[in-house]
Amino acid sequence: MRPGTEIVMTDAATRRIGDVDAYRRTLVAAAYRMLGTLADAEDAAQEAYVRWLRLDAGEREAIENPGGWLMRVTGRICLDVLGSARVRHETYVGEWLPETIPVGTASGDPAAVVVGAEEVSTALLLVLETLTPAERVAFVLHEVFAVPFAEIAGVLGRSAAACRQLAASASRHVGRRAGAGVPRSRHDELIAAFAAASASGSLDALVRVLAPDVVLVSDGGGIVSAARRPVRGADHVARFLLGLAAKQPTATYEPAITGDGLGYAIRVDGVIVAAVTFATDGERITDVWMMRNPEKLSAWV
Structure with missing residues (x-):
């Protein structure tokens, strides 16, 4: 946790975060596809948990689907990060590549194992880099993690129909750029x-x-x-x-x-x-x- 984000937890809050901690790997996996580096993905997932902890007990108890809530918050965080990513890439020294993760890494970090799944290729991440931030978030949330468009609408601040169009446009773009796969x-x-x-x-x-x-x-x-x-x-x-x-x-x-x-x-x-x-x-x-x-x-x- 970054300096300045420390939160004192009650016993009840500790138990509650333990209940939702099982979602961490999925959140990091989603954020990695949206942001392209493991460090940024872990930061995004951690920030989502910080926001969860900042809710009062009543607010947390009222959330029927903590995993869905955390995924939506992670999506919003990634959207904000992507908004500044182009500027950061423009000032990056030399060429920028997304981070490559070995499949089945035995680093002891379960998040690294998840984001190293076989379908996460450098080629795909480079294609995703060409999408707008909204397209990338919509594509990853819906096409990869099956988040309903009604929920993505809350992430992007657009209508469900507009989110459907964004995801469809992104999917077509990814399909054209990825080309035919080699066995x-x-x-x-x-x-x-x-x-x-x-x-x-x-x-x-x-x-x-x-x-x-x-x-x-x-x-x-x-x-x-x-x-x-x-x-x-x-x-x-x-x-x-x-x-x-x-x-x-x-x-x-x-x-x-x-x-x-x-x-x-x-x-x-x-x-x-x-x-x-x-x-x-x-x-x-x-x-x-x-x-x-x-x-x-x-x-x-």
């Missing part, structure tokens, strides 16, 4: 071929597994070194990756399952320094996403 088994075969080509150190071998118009995006957050702009083209991306490997000769590359399929955790002396995920077209790798920002690697430790 996970095929994706993983291509990534395994990429790993073998990378290990060989052969520029030609690596170029062959990359699409001609492949794009590599690296997010260092201004904290660690990363490519300030996307690297484009098979030859340039291959040279960038081989050059990076040469600079880190002691690095280990551990396979990991992510929402994008097979990816890799890069560690130096046992410390996570990057997480790499990919998109493919079924034939070659089309996108390489390299997360180097240590603030977005907490789930990989």
